[in-house]
Amino acid sequence: MADHALIGDVTYRIGRALDDQRLSEVPGLTSELAAIFVRHSRWEEAGLFAQLWQRGEAVEEIVRLEDEHRRLRRSLAAEGLANDVERLRQLLAELAHHAQVEDNDLFPFAMQQLPDACWTELATASVA
Numbered sequence: 258m259a260d261h262a263l264i265g266d267v268t269y270r271i272g273r274a275l276d277d278q279r280l281s282e283v284p285g286l287t288s289e290l291a292a293i294f295v296r297h298s299r300w301e302e303a304g305l306f307a308q309l310w311q312r313g314e315a316v317e318e319i320v321r322l323e324d325e326h327r328r329l330r331r332s333l334a335a336e337g338l339a340n341d342v343e344r345l346r347q348l349l350a351e352l353a354h355h356a357q358v359e360d361n362d363l364f365p366f367a368m369q370q371l372p373d374a375c376w377t378e379l380a381t382a383s384v385a
């Protein structure tokens with residue numbers, strides 16, 4: 258969830274840069290967001306999602322969220338995204354919605370389902 262706060266912060270900064278017509282800042286921030294999202298989504302998939310999957314929990318939701326991860330990673334890496342303001346704003350909204358679903362639905366569910374040992378393992382895990 259800390260990563261979601263970071264993603265939310267960069268998303269907000271992109272929105273402000275667009276609102277304030279500071280367009281020269283948008284490509285760098287968009288690249289930053291794409292890199293954070295790649296790292297974060299792969300961490301979720303290899304960690305939290307894998308833990309739930311192994312226990313047969315929330316399997317359909319995980320398949321759906323992983324599809325969304327792939328689509329968001331592809332869209333964030335698309336050439337010219339930073340210059341397509343309408344598409345970028347739409348993508349930022351999709352990203353915010355995705356994080357909201359995980360924060361409000363999946364993570365609370367996982368907190369109930371996974372034993373403490375899993376959370377310790379997840380907290381120290383990193384993705385190569």
Ligand SMILES: [Fe+2]
Binds near residue numbers: 322355359
């Ligand atoms: Fe996610």
